[in-house]
Amino acid sequence: EYHNIINFGAGPAKIPREVLEEIKGELLSFNNTGMSITELSHRSKEYMEINQQTQELLRQLLNIPANYSVLFVAGGGQGQFAAIPLNLIGRTGTADYLVTGIWSRIAAEEAKNHGNINIAVDSQDEHSIPDPKTWKLNSNASYVYYCDNDTIQGVEFPFTPETNGVPLVADMSSNFLTKRIDVSKFGVIFAASQKNLGTAGIAVVIIRNDLLGEAQKHCPNVLNYTLLSKYTSIYNTPPIFSVYILGKILQWVKKEGGLDRMESLSRHKSQLIYEYIDQTEGFYNIFANKPVRSKINICIRIGNSTGDADLEEKFIQEAELHNMYQLRGHHLVKGIRISLFNSITIKEVKTLLKFMIEFEAKHR
Numbered sequence: 001e002y003h004n005i006i007n008f009g010a011g012p013a014k015i016p017r018e019v020l021e022e023i024k025g026e027l028l029s030f031n032n033t034g035m036s037i038t039e040l041s042h043r044s045k046e047y048m049e050i051n052q053q054t055q056e057l058l059r060q061l062l063n064i065p066a067n068y069s070v071l072f073v074a075g076g077g078q079g080q081f082a083a084i085p086l087n088l089i090g091r092t093g094t095a096d097y098l099v100t101g102i103w104s105r106i107a108a109e110e111a112k113n114h115g116n117i118n119i120a121v122d123s124q125d126e127h128s129i130p131d132p133k134t135w136k137l138n139s140n141a142s143y144v145y146y147c148d149n150d151t152i153q154g155v156e157f158p159f160t161p162e163t164n165g166v167p168l169v170a171d172m173s174s175n176f177l178t179k180r181i182d183v184s185k186f187g188v189i190f191a192a193s194q195k196n197l198g199t200a201g202i203a204v205v206i207i208r209n210d211l212l213g214e215a216q217k218h219c220p221n222v223l224n225y226t227l228l229s230k231y232t233s234i235y236n237t238p239p240i241f242s243v244y245i246l247g248k249i250l251q252w253v254k255k256e257g258g259l260d261r262m263e264s265l266s267r268h269k270s271q272l273i274y275e276y277i278d279q280t281e282g283f284y285n286i287f288a289n290k291p292v293r294s295k296i297n298i299c300i301r302i303g304n305s306t307g308d309a310d311l312e313e314k315f316i317q318e319a320e321l322h323n324m325y326q327l328r329g330h331h332l333v334k335g336i337r338i339s340l341f342n343s344i345t346i347k348e349v350k351t352l353l354k355f356m357i358e359f360e361a362k363h364r
């Protein structure tokens with residue numbers, strides 16, 4: 001039995017066991033059809049209902065205003081790195097990017113294929129977010145792009161950027177549904193599905209309707225937000241299973257108490273780890289500067305601030321002996337990464353914490 005395994009992966013990530021059990025229970029026959037959900041037509045009554053109900057549940061949970069569309073777009077997070085400029089940059093041909101981590105860097109590089117990209121701030125390896133007064137925003141930009149939580153370096157924005165009326169585009173792939181957000185402050189919010197939203201395959205895109213209708217001529221139809229909106233995200237065959245699992249996850253979030261509950265749990269879980277680490281005087285070292293520490297991805301080096309690779313390997317091996325998996329840091333930055341998505345319980349965090357304390361006592 002695998003009940004005791006704790007999965008701290010950054011994505012694909014843990015799905016609540018009760019959700020997996022429910023999926024297992026209806027996998028062979030969905031709603032008495034005698035067919036699996038993955039075998040049903042995307043134009044079947046069953047799938048159309050899932051598609052609609054999942055969009056409605058998202059609207060409810062996030063309190064999304066009526067003048068926004070909710071889309072499911074195949075191609076994951078990086079699909080949107082291309083789709084954003086393809087759909088939005090046409091108005092002025094130029095866009096501002098806040099490069100505060102690796103994911104916003106990659107997004108900016110992709111966007112350069114589709115227009116003029118102004119890097120308004122570059123703090124990729126500083127693990128901080130420079131004072132907005134120093135940002136070089138361009139009032140003629142079609143949009144301002146940023147990544148709300150950098151999954152690789154564990155840096156999270158503690159505020160929503162102010163853009164003086166220029167539409168704000170947020171990559172919330174790793175912290176979507178972990179807190180309340182005021183959707184009306186954004187032009188577009190997107191999130192890949194494999195972290196807090198179930199399994200890989202789609203990105204959820206929330207877009208203000210007045211930004212539709214501007215796609216560039218060479219934008220592929222499957223990435224065209226205007227077309228997807230017109231067809232309620234059933235333009236071509238969507239990744240049905242990913243949308244189906246997203247629906248189950250949203251029901252789970254609602255049942256657990258919604259975003260207020262997710263936000264307080266998220267704060268509590270990350271505080272447990274950070275407060276302990278701050279007492280270890282350099283045995284565990286956090287990448288991120290204090291005001292921008294991520295509540296979702298805690299990225300650390302062990303032994304010293306640049307990391308003792310042998311000790312980190314030992315940490316990963318010993319953690320696995322204690323049934324804790326997927327703690328290895330991203331290959332670009334190495335070290336250890338503890339991901340605390342909604343599915344991770346306080347009890348699981350306390351189990352990790354106990355292990356970290358014992359590991360420190362043994363190896364410091």
Ligand code: PMP
Nearest residue numbers: 076077078079103151173174192
């Ligand atoms: N943005 C962020 C913040 C991410 O963490 C990731 C993936 N880890 C991506 C974008 C890219 O997502 P995908 O792998 O689905 O393209």
